[in-house]
Amino acid sequence: MNPAALVPAVPATDPLYAHGVGLAVLLIVLIKVVVVFGALMVAVMLMIWFERKVISDMQSRIGPNRAGPFGIMQTLADGIKLFFKEDLIPERSDRFVFKLAPYLTIIPAFLAFAIVPIGGEVTVAGHTFELQLADPPMGILFLLAMSSIAVYGIMLAGWSSGSKYPLLGSVRASAQMISYEAALGLTVVTVVLVTGSLSTRSIVDAQALHFWQWNAIRLGVIPFLIFFAAVVAETNRPPFDLVEAESELVGGFHTEYSSIRFALFFLAEFMNTITMSAITVTLFFGGPDGPVPHIPHLYWLWPILWFLGKTIVFLFVFVWLRAALPRMRYDQLMDLGWKRLIPLSLGWMLIVAGFLVDGWWGVAMAAATVVGGVLIARAFSVGAAREEDRAILPPVGVRVWRRPGDPASAGPEGGDGR
Amino acid sequence: MADYLPILVLMVLGFLFAAISFIASALMAPRKRPTAAKVAPYECGIVPRIEPPTRFPVRFYLVAMIFIIFDIEIVFLYPWAVVFHQLGSFGLVEVIVFATVVLVSFLFLVSNGALTWGPAARLERALPSRTSESTISRIAAGLAPAGDGDRSGTGPGQAA
Numbered sequence: 123m124n125p126a127a128l129v130p131a132v133p134a135t136d137p138l139y140a141h142g143v144g145l146a147v148l149l150i151v152l153i154k155v156v157v158v159f160g161a162l163m164v165a166v167m168l169m170i171w172f173e174r175k176v177i178s179d180m181q182s183r184i185g186p187n188r189a190g191p192f193g194i195m196q197t198l199a200d201g202i203k204l205f206f207k208e209d210l211i212p213e214r215s216d217r218f219v220f221k222l223a224p225y226l227t228i229i230p231a232f233l234a235f236a237i238v239p240i241g242g243e244v245t246v247a248g249h250t251f252e253l254q255l256a257d258p259p260m261g262i263l264f265l266l267a268m269s270s271i272a273v274y275g276i277m278l279a280g281w282s283s284g285s286k287y288p289l290l291g292s293v294r295a296s297a298q299m300i301s302y303e304a305a306l307g308l309t310v311v312t313v314v315l316v317t318g319s320l321s322t323r324s325i326v327d328a329q330a331l332h333f334w335q336w337n338a339i340r341l342g343v344i345p346f347l348i349f350f351a352a353v354v355a356e357t358n359r360p361p362f363d364l365v366e367a368e369s370e371l372v373g374g375f376h377t378e379y380s381s382i383r384f385a386l387f388f389l390a391e392f393m394n395t396i397t398m399s400a401i402t403v404t405l406f407f408g409g410p411d412g413p414v415p416h417i418p419h420l421y422w423l424w425p426i427l428w429f430l431g432k433t434i435v436f437l438f439v440f441v442w443l444r445a446a447l448p449r450m451r452y453d454q455l456m457d458l459g460w461k462r463l464i465p466l467s468l469g470w471m472l473i474v475a476g477f478l479v480d481g482w483w484g485v486a487m488a489a490a491t492v493v494g495g496v497l498i499a500r501a502f503s504v505g506a507a508r509e510e511d512r513a514i515l516p517p518v519g520v521r522v523w524r525r526p527g528d529p530a531s532a533g534p535e536g537g538d539g540r
Numbered sequence: 541m542a543d544y545l546p547i548l549v550l551m552v553l554g555f556l557f558a559a560i561s562f563i564a565s566a567l568m569a570p571r572k573r574p575t576a577a578k579v580a581p582y583e584c585g586i587v588p589r590i591e592p593p594t595r596f597p598v599r600f601y602l603v604a605m606i607f608i609i610f611d612i613e614i615v616f617l618y619p620w621a622v623v624f625h626q627l628g629s630f631g632l633v634e635v636i637v638f639a640t641v642v643l644v645s646f647l648f649l650v651s652n653g654a655l656t657w658g659p660a661a662r663l664e665r666a667l668p669s670r671t672s673e674s675t676i677s678r679i680a681a682g683l684a685p686a687g688d689g690d691r692s693g694t695g696p697g698q699a700a
Binding site: 143315381 | 555565611642652
């Protein structure tokens, strides 16, 4: 094999840096960052209002309607209120980690948005640049890195509180987030496979011009569905919000947080929702791609509008899921992730790889995937049927039952198993 | 490396936002000494007597360990996916070998029950299947809607 063939094609970088980094470039970068930062904050504010309003409508309530027209300033009012609230640090908490955790949650939430392509290329005062905060060659890996760091914020927040419910919430959160990160990573590999580049700009460009070029359609609908399910679980949104299951865990990992620290966790959660909607659009729906009418001087606006429109559709789906679906049980959540999504995404990735080489390879990979799926199903039934004394580990909560397998002897205190 | 400049600026801005929020909150929030009850861990109103719990089921560690198998696989798959067009069928054969090795280890784990969560699966075999039709027929037959052996949440105390 020729070693030169292994070197990937260098992805097109932002033309802004083509002539080095001068003062003007620095200024453009600063302006871009501040605009995106402000837009994100406003978007979060509107998203919280939108969610409350849509859920109210779906439940035949009015929802927030006092602060501003249609209650649109409600989030701002809530945020300002939280500034004036007493900031408590529980006595049994690890004070340093307790204060560190909100930073670890909010900063990755901001950063993850940096790689999302918002629009096309524009030229302002002789400087051509992309409407995207950053287009590093590692692109989509940066998103995975940030979502991994976000696990630390939630984990440490719960652990450092020195309290029962936050600890349980954060342990659940880390197990859930890493489980679904595997499915998320495998579907993103499928996207990278057809694009041949990690850069989000290249991923968007590869889907341009026709909607049947969008990855959601070109890869078969399955990777998109797996990705979206994994994204909902990654952001701890309903129906996968086991992390803050109010009926079991009070408030989950942020039970002990109050005042502005609590507000920052909330802000980060909604910011992640927005970012993940934008990433879904980028990876599977062509990002800012769409028909551009010929209106002079407004050519730059249409991609932004397309991007915003598509993102809002997914934000609505997030809210819709919350209103429509009940929360899953923890074992159902783990079963869905490990037994269905991860094997399916791995198999689909192999099928796509096969079809990229040759039609016959694709058919062979599909057959191999079916065989693998049957083997996995068999392994799971063997695993579930295994007696407790022969298993690697006794299943959770086994000691609650006096005679396993015989619910009649469980008695009142064994009534709900886990 | 100039590509990473906006990320750095955004990180500084995000940090400043969080820091300034905390400072503003410290300035504006009421400054009083919290009572002992306020700083106690939240236990739904019960006075906490025991130490904060630090133990949780070992199964969570097991999930983290199994995740490592897949995470390492994903780490190797990304560079492979980027150069896949150059590798062609050679790359495909390589990844089939790789996926087989991962699949075998995954099969070993799950057939040992490493991903079997909770007693629900065993219970489901032991219990008569419970659907909305069976519940309706039970109520129609004059039986209590939730009784012994019912795992749908209502304990016997609440059902009485």
